[in-house]
Amino acid sequence: MSYGMIATWRMAYDGIRVGIVDLANCGSSQKAIVDAIKIVEDYPFYKSVGYGGLPNEVGLVELDAAFMNGDNFDIGAVAGSRNVKNPIVVAEKLSHERFNSFLVGDGVAKYASKEGFELRNMLTERAKKTWENRLEEMSKSNLSPYDGHDTVSMVALDQHGSMSCGTSSSGLFMKKEGRTGDSPLSGSGFYVDSEIGGATATGLGEDLMKGCLSYETVRLMSTGLTPQEAVNQATMTFVKKLERRKGKCGAFSLVAMNNQGEWGVATNVEFSFVVATDRLSPTIYLAYPAEDDGYPTIEVASHEWLDAYQARITAPIK
Amino acid sequence: MSYGMIATWRMAYDGIRVGIVDLANCGSSQKAIVDAIKIVEDYPFYKSVGYGGLPNEVGLVELDAAFMNGDNFDIGAVAGSRNVKNPIVVAEKLSHERFNSFLVGDGVAKYASKEGFELRNMLTERAKKTWENRLEEMSKSNLSPYDGHDTVSMVALDQHGSMSCGTSSSGLFMKKEGRTGDSPLSGSGFYVDSEIGGATATGLGEDLMKGCLSYETVRLMSTGLTPQEAVNQATMTFVKKLERRKGKCGAFSLVAMNNQGEWGVATNVEFSFVVATDRLSPTIYLAYPAEDDGYPTIEVASHEWLDAYQARITAPIK
Numbered sequence: 001m002s003y004g005m006i007a008t009w010r011m012a013y014d015g016i017r018v019g020i021v022d023l024a025n026c027g028s029s030q031k032a033i034v035d036a037i038k039i040v041e042d043y044p045f046y047k048s049v050g051y052g053g054l055p056n057e058v059g060l061v062e063l064d065a066a067f068m069n070g071d072n073f074d075i076g077a078v079a080g081s082r083n084v085k086n087p088i089v090v091a092e093k094l095s096h097e098r099f100n101s102f103l104v105g106d107g108v109a110k111y112a113s114k115e116g117f118e119l120r121n122m123l124t125e126r127a128k129k130t131w132e133n134r135l136e137e138m139s140k141s142n143l144s145p146y147d148g149h150d151t152v153s154m155v156a157l158d159q160h161g162s163m164s165c166g167t168s169s170s171g172l173f174m175k176k177e178g179r180t181g182d183s184p185l186s187g188s189g190f191y192v193d194s195e196i197g198g199a200t201a202t203g204l205g206e207d208l209m210k211g212c213l214s215y216e217t218v219r220l221m222s223t224g225l226t227p228q229e230a231v232n233q234a235t236m237t238f239v240k241k242l243e244r245r246k247g248k249c250g251a252f253s254l255v256a257m258n259n260q261g262e263w264g265v266a267t268n269v270e271f272s273f274v275v276a277t278d279r280l281s282p283t284i285y286l287a288y289p290a291e292d293d294g295y296p297t298i299e300v301a302s303h304e305w306l307d308a309y310q311a312r313i314t315a316p317i318k
Numbered sequence: 319m320s321y322g323m324i325a326t327w328r329m330a331y332d333g334i335r336v337g338i339v340d341l342a343n344c345g346s347s348q349k350a351i352v353d354a355i356k357i358v359e360d361y362p363f364y365k366s367v368g369y370g371g372l373p374n375e376v377g378l379v380e381l382d383a384a385f386m387n388g389d390n391f392d393i394g395a396v397a398g399s400r401n402v403k404n405p406i407v408v409a410e411k412l413s414h415e416r417f418n419s420f421l422v423g424d425g426v427a428k429y430a431s432k433e434g435f436e437l438r439n440m441l442t443e444r445a446k447k448t449w450e451n452r453l454e455e456m457s458k459s460n461l462s463p464y465d466g467h468d469t470v471s472m473v474a475l476d477q478h479g480s481m482s483c484g485t486s487s488s489g490l491f492m493k494k495e496g497r498t499g500d501s502p503l504s505g506s507g508f509y510v511d512s513e514i515g516g517a518t519a520t521g522l523g524e525d526l527m528k529g530c531l532s533y534e535t536v537r538l539m540s541t542g543l544t545p546q547e548a549v550n551q552a553t554m555t556f557v558k559k560l561e562r563r564k565g566k567c568g569a570f571s572l573v574a575m576n577n578q579g580e581w582g583v584a585t586n587v588e589f590s591f592v593v594a595t596d597r598l599s600p601t602i603y604l605a606y607p608a609e610d611d612g613y614p615t616i617e618v619a620s621h622e623w624l625d626a627y628q629a630r631i632t633a634p635i636k
Contacts, residue, residue, distance in 0.1 A: 072564040073528035079397065079498075080422040099464045100494040101524045104398040105423020107496015146417045176418040178425015180397075187505040187530035206419045210391035212505035215530040216537075246390040 001161065002261035004277030005032060007154035008202040008253060010284055010301070010309055011046045012274045015039040019156060020276040029156040029164040030069060030092065037065075037088040037166050040152045044124050045313045048150040050087070052124045053170025055131050056177055061122040063170050064151075064183040067091040070163035070192035076101050077184035080177075081108040085118040088168045091184075093117075105178060129317045134174060146172045151183045153190060153200030155257045163259060165192040165200050172205075181205020187215035197221045197258030199231060203269075204250025211238035217256050227256040228264030228295060235266035236293040253287070267296050319479065320579035322595030323350060325472035326520040326571060328602055328619070328627055329364045330592045333357040337474060338594040347474035347482040348387060348410065355383075355406040355484050358470045362442050363631045366468040368405070370442045371488025373449050374495055379440040381488050382469075382501040385409040388481035388510035394419050395502035398495075399426040403436040406486045409502075411435075423496060447635045452492060464490045469501045471508060471518030473575045481577060483510040483518050490523075499523020505533035515539045515576030517549060521587075522568025529556035535574050545574040546582030546613060553584035554611040571605070585614050 003023040005016050015036030022032040041050025048054065055061045065087035066077035076094030079102075081087045090112050094101045103111055113119065137143055151169035167183040167190050182188035182205040189205070191214040192198030199217035201208050213234050220230035231254050242249040253267035261277045268289050276282040284306065287296040321341040323334050333354030340350040359368025366372065373379045383405035384395035394412030397420075399405045408430050412419045421429055431437065455461055469487035485501040485508050500506035500523035507523070509532040510516030517535035519526050531552050538548035549572050560567040571585035579595045586607050594600040602624065605614040 073560060074564070075524075075527060080425065097524075099490060099524060100497040102498050102527070103494065103496040104498050105425070105496045107398065107423070107494060110495055172417060176421065176425060177428055178421040178423045179418040180420050180422050185503050185505075186527040187503075187533060191530070206393075206415075206417060209393055209420070209504040212509070212530055212533040215505060215533060242391060246392070
């Protein structure tokens, strides 16, 4: 039986390499998602997820995450999590709770402490330095404080036909205390139904939650559309609608996979993503938006691109 | 031009009586929603919304609320709000922010303080007593601590053709610290598009967020279904799906109105709601679920029912 994973951004690669081995060995989609996202959370050079994620305006790292089981629709989510080493692991655990499965703020670390999860100060020296530099730049110019909101989010299909998805994000750099985006919100940041498929998002959370695009992508797949048709139609229809009704639309990028392991992506910005299936070893792609709301142009990331990426994220910060 | 409001639960009545006057006087749907929900939040005898809302397991009142503008899809939301007098007012204000429009935990009161909103200890003597009594009952029996999750949520259509919706809730009684439900989640607790209609929910948030039913109801209205057809199809299809896939489904009740002022409700439990339009003075209805997933039976609440309700919510607590 087919199996596979699709995930947002280059940073998902090392996680996907582990998750796909889980799936090849008949492991569950739940395990693959948690294993994969945990690796991304733990790598200190990814500045928008987990340890090393950039802090909010007062210098605190606050993280959002969610997990969804496509068999029974169980959802666990956290928003504004502080000092919890792996938000995705806590979210997965919460998904088994009939009540109190979405926790915010202080409540996350209190729950994690009581349940024996690992705590950690999630602020790295590097992230602190980046924050200090931004404060200084902001004091000198009218620079918008907000940029960088790259959520790692992914969908997995296992050999038993079960699907799951997960998200993890530090949200907007320099966000206000307690700000959350779409990542922990069902239907917006993620949605999965094992009988159909799943979709997850990254981009400007404030705008993504206006469209419920992950839910809409899954719904369109249920009508017979391929993942590429579904995710493109859901995303581009709403991008146009929001531009018409609000006058502007933030960055939107979505990935989707159906329960046959077919996949698709939609985006209105340049966007990297990772796919692995039983027929495709883990591969990093770049997607470029079409000018006419058609399908994005997709190409395998070049060695030059990958080298430049690694050099950029690990470059010393003065 | 038609105008109207529909809202969950009997407790919405006094608010709807004020909101409908706003609408009759050509006021905006935004103003009608905020005015109406503020009244419900301020009334100390409604134990699941605002001042007088029941506290979490450690005795703190934590509130969720959201506001959505159906013209441009602007959303503002708060989860786990403490010590803020009117969460709905803060949510409406947040809806005007391009970034940081959904705040959780500490962040809500910090934002509200800086922006000059009124703060208040939201715990009443009555709520404290109810909490103490429940703790004692729980120590004596295996009673589930969780019950009572009646969100006030409503949709409004104004004479200019604009629609808005809002929600406000103290969530589950005895919830864990930081627990949030569907009320602040776009697509689950609420959704509105002025070119189509709006829908809002109340019930078990942990299950409501599995289905994105407010979004789905609005989507079905966009295909030409009446509000009654749309809300019933969205709700009952998912109730059956969740029963099949998870083995059980919590309480779900939704209200919907389209941009012609037509309305509908769906529920799998006995449920009271309030409607007012240009042709209907504010009216309290009771809905009883159909046995066959058909439309609920709807009747105007009797004087006996209303008297018993008022006596119950204001009865002395020992």
